[in-house]
Amino acid sequence: MKLIAGVDIGNSTTEVAIADIEKELNFLSSSIVRTTGIKGTVENVVGVYNALKEACSNIKVDISQLHAICINEATPVIGDVAMETITQTVITESTMIGHNPDTPGGLGLGIGRTIFIDEIDYVSSTEEVICVIPKSVDFETAARRLNLAFKKGIKVQGAIVQGDDGVLISNRLERKIPIVDEVTHIDRIPMGMVSAVEVAAPGETIKVLSNPYGLATIFNLTPEETKHIIPISRALIGNRSAVVIRTPEGEVKERVIPAGKIILYGTGEKRVAIEEGSEKIIKALKEVWPLKDASGEPGTNVGGMMERVRQVMSELTGQSQGDIKIQDILPVDTFVPQRVQGGLAGEFALENAVALAAMVKTNKLPMENIAAKLQKETGVKVIIGGVEANMAVLGALTTPGTAKPLVILDLGGGSTDSAYINRDGAVKSIHHAGAGEMVTMLINSELGLEDYNLAEEIKKYPMARVESLFNIRYEDGTVCFFQQPLPSNLFARNVVVKGEEMIPIPTRHSLEKIKTIRREAKRKVFITNVIRALEDVAPFNNIRGIEFVVLVGGSALDFEIPEMISDELSRYGIVCGRGNIRGALGPRNAVATGLVISYYNSLRSSKNE
Structure with missing residues (x-):
């Protein structure tokens, strides 16, 4: 056997595909684990090793028996560290x-x-x-x-x-x-x-x-x-x-914390006030696209946020802050709970805000450091493969019923990637900041949960209202009855239904309100990014020139995101659906599978030469 492993290091998860390529391409095993550290840093090696170990154990071989390990070019983009809410806070005299x-x-x-x-x-x-x-x-x-x-x-x-x-x-x-x-x-x-x-x-x-x-x-x-x-x-x-x-005059004074302006550098330079909202920021972004860098006004919330992004990335990659460039941002209008000045019972008021996801590009590829460390720990040759989106196309083409030309949308945790492959096999790809983790952040913020894990569950699973100890009513109106009584602490509560488990949601918001916030967060992030991505990769920049779109990545498993995207794209006459990688894995494992296919194709073409 000649075993090749493809490794996709994502923002949230690390996926592995293993195939035997001695005679022909034969996939044998796959695995998925949580990504360790921030994507594109040497901390990823622990997660990669765990994923390789799991995939190898499935076919009862040791990691040392692998012929080569192909890892994706994960470094140019890091989107999850830059998500922060920027708001202007007004404190009133009352x-x-x-x-x-x-x-x-x-x-x-x-x-x-x-x-x-x-x-x-x-x-x-x-x-x-x-x-x-x-x-x-x-x-x-x-x-x-x-x-x-x-x-x-x-x-x-x-x-x-x-x-x-x-x-x-x-x-x-x-x-x-x-x-x-x-x-x-x-x-x-x-x-x-x-x-x-x-x-x-x-x-x-x-x-x-x-x-x-x-x-x-x-x-x-x-x-x-x-x-x-x-x-x-x-x-x-x-x-x-x-x-x-009404408080005595002067006891509580008004104070304004400026949100500031974001400065976009591309084909030109644009300054946009955060208070103007996401629509104006996206419009300005299109006017200077492609983006080369972004910064914020010094002494403002957005200025501090941009500097923190550079500082974090500088510490992780060992580069100077001046070498860290922001290559994309996704602004989203939202609301954030702000503690009321002078409040007597810990009151919060919802204020308008703009959430930002920033994608960071570094001057040199830290993937070389990851590859060197992984090769040292495994004793197996490590090869840095192609760009994520390009590899995802190759993996997506293993979905039954697909053929060139097509577009893939890789809906991940930190970024939304898209690639178009024409009949000749030429690929055009793009990466945009913002995906599943930003949706979770918006849900957590707007509901005032202060519990990221609960917000993640609300994003991923349907909800219900516990009407009695023997029945619940799901958010779509269907009723489910139980022979055994439910735990008393769930009575009259809104819950997340995660399989057999019910997780109470500790908020006074109605079920309909929570559902609306969840769906709006997904729509603001994914629909916005999908349209941006398709405009960038479509032939002649015309979305109507696209016929087929295949959804891959972790967020494609979501119970409502694919339907939202499909409904939106139906307006353009586009056929859209979840991928089924290798006819068995659903939308998962596209990049890892593509890395193995790419290695196999390059090996075969070199032999033919």
């Missing part, structure tokens, strides 16, 4: 609570001056007040003192409670008032200030405090002041309860 507690009490809108419940006996009967109740006062005592105040004619318009006793207090009151509870930092509430408390009926949302003009009416704001409270009203949209308190 304190607010809008955390949607589980147990608000009462109903309606109450406006008055904030006082501690201990001061209630000393309040004038002509003054309207909002009562602040700390945890040290139990619900029965609070209810009794409020009822006494009502009898004395004191105008208690609402209450702010530290504990979760809103309903218990409300049920004992002779007159219903709006009560917001679960206010952790009740000691931060400024006393003697005008405050508004609103609680909506079950199943409804607040209407006055989520309206900037409603807030302007309550607090007698000028048009200029009304502009500043828009972030507050926007943050409260969809809440069942909320409190807004």
